[in-house]
Amino acid sequence: MLIVNYSVILTEEKVVNQYSRKVPYEYCLTLMDMQTLGVQHFFIEKMLGLKLELGSRRCLVCLAPSTGSPCMHCRAMVSLDENIYRTRQKCNYLEEDSPLVSMGRCTWESYPCGYSENRDICHSPYMLYIGRFNSLLKVGITKGSRGKYTRILEQGLNEAMAIHPIDGLPQALELEAWVSRHFGIPDKLTRDEKVRSFTERGEISWQKIVDWTMESGFSVDHFVMYPTLTLNQLQKLSLDENMVLEGLVIWIQGNWIVLAIGRQFYALDAKELIGYELRGFSTWEVS
Numbered sequence: 001m002l003i004v005n006y007s008v009i010l011t012e013e014k015v016v017n018q019y020s021r022k023v024p025y026e027y028c029l030t031l032m033d034m035q036t037l038g039v040q041h042f043f044i045e046k047m048l049g050l051k052l053e054l055g056s057r058r059c060l061v062c063l064a065p066s067t068g069s070p071c072m073h074c075r076a077m078v079s080l081d082e083n084i085y086r087t088r089q090k091c092n093y094l095e096e097d098s099p100l101v102s103m104g105r106c107t108w109e110s111y112p113c114g115y116s117e118n119r120d121i122c123h124s125p126y127m128l129y130i131g132r133f134n135s136l137l138k139v140g141i142t143k144g145s146r147g148k149y150t151r152i153l154e155q156g157l158n159e160a161m162a163i164h165p166i167d168g169l170p171q172a173l174e175l176e177a178w179v180s181r182h183f184g185i186p187d188k189l190t191r192d193e194k195v196r197s198f199t200e201r202g203e204i205s206w207q208k209i210v211d212w213t214m215e216s217g218f219s220v221d222h223f224v225m226y227p228t229l230t231l232n233q234l235q236k237l238s239l240d241e242n243m244v245l246e247g248l249v250i251w252i253q254g255n256w257i258v259l260a261i262g263r264q265f266y267a268l269d270a271k272e273l274i275g276y277e278l279r280g281f282s283t284w285e286v287s
Contacts, residue, residue: 001031001032001033001034001040001277001278001279001281002031002032002033002034002058002060002063002275002276002277002278003029003030003031003273003274003275003276003277003278004030004031004032004039004060004274004275005028005029005030005274006027006028006029006030006255006270006271006273006274007027007028007030008025008026008027008028008153008154008254008255009025009026009027009028010025010147010149010150010153025153026043026045027043027044027045027252027257027270028041028042028043028044029041029042029043029044029270029273029278029281031278031281034058034063042281042283044249044252044257044283045249045252045283046249046250046251046252047248047249047250047286048248048249048283048284048285048286049246049247049248049249049283049284049285049286050245050246050247050248050249050257050259050282050283051244051245051246051280051281051282051283052244052245052246052273052278052280052281053244053278053279053280053281054239054240054241054242054243054244054245054273054276054277054278054279055241055242055276055277055278055279056241056242056276056277057069057241057275057276057277058275058276058277059071059073059074059275060274060275061074062074066275068275069274069275106122107123108123111123121143121169122168122169122170123167123168123169124143124144124145124168124169125143125144125145125164125165125166125167125168126141126142126143126144126164126165126166126167126168126169126171126172127141127142127143127144127148127151127162127163127164127165127166127172128140128141128162128163128164128166128172128175128176128179129141129142129151129152129157129160129161129162129163130160130161130163130179130183130185130209131152131155131157131158131159131160131161132157132158132159132160132204133155133156133157133158133189133194133197133253133254134158134194134197134198134200134228134229134230135197135200135201135202135204136189136193136194136197137183137185137186137204138155138157138185138186138187138188138189139176139179139180139183139185139186139187140155140176140187141166141172141173141175141176144164144165148162148164148221148223149223149225152223152225153225153254154254154255155254156194156226156253156254156255156256157225157226157254158224158225158226158227158228158253159222159223159224159225159226160222160223160225161206161209161210161213161220161221161222161223162220162221162222162223163175163213163216163218163219163220164218164219164221165218165219166218182212183208183209183212191236191269192236194256194267195234195235195236195256195267198229198230198231198234198258198267199230199231199232199233199234200230201230226253226254229251229253229258231258231265233264233265234258234265234266234267235264235265235266235267236266236267236269237259237266237267237268237269239268239272239273239276241276245259245261245268246261247259247260247261247262247266248260248286250265255269255270255271256268256269256270257270
């Protein structure tokens with residue numbers, strides 16, 4: 001079996017009060033049989049014993065042995081195609097002096113790139129979120145059609161303020177950049193920063209952000225997603241071929257799984273499992 005995806009699955013939301021919601025979720029590894037291409041789902045839960053026996057790593061496109069996915073060959077083949085992603089990289093919205101930008105020529109009805117997929121991406125409503133990952137803040141945007149919770153759950157944010165609707169990708173990117181500059185909030189957090197945040201303690205003040213959201217004119221929701229786990233020590237777990245992982249799952253937050261292996265705590269980025277053969281998988285309850 002080949003690990004082809006790790007996902008956080010949203011279930012039914014629960015309203016705590018008129019301002020906050022708690023959203024239940026499940027965690028799932030999606031595996032594919034390389035002979036039949038059949039798919040199986042394995043769910044991971046907190047406070048369960050977990051054993052993963054990894055094999056070699058493969059490209060998810062051609063299934064050939066690879067150090068990542070897609071492999072270098074498939075990546076090169078994709079880069080030769082004039083696909084919508086490459087076209088979007090050359091979008092006039094990214095060129096400040098483009099007459100199409102200054103004249104406002106790219107609209108839902110008239111889009112020079114010619115790709116309806118890009119039109120949907122660029123001109124559909126968006127949502128901006130300012131969220132907390134343990135002791136860190138970040139800002140980001142997500143397409144409104146994904147719903148209010150999906151991206152926040154994927155990011156593993158303990159809580160977030162969601163600001164919506166924003167009319168199109170250019171406006172969303174501009175607002176994201178302004179919030180980042182004005183409040184000093186990054187739009188990206190590195191893996192190492194996230195691992196360290198589990199062992200850091202500190203208070204985060206939301207007051208300036210709350211004041212701005214009240215004056216912004218947008219609709220604002222406050223979501224409580226994950227509780228906060230603070231550990232005294234935590235190491236990032238590095239994966240390798242033919243590795244056996246065995247430990248107690250003590251925490252799951254977005255794509256991060258915290259395992260107790262012996263007397264040490266390790267943070268596993270579940271996204272790094274994607275592309276590995278899974279020769280063995282088992283879970284068991286710990287009494």
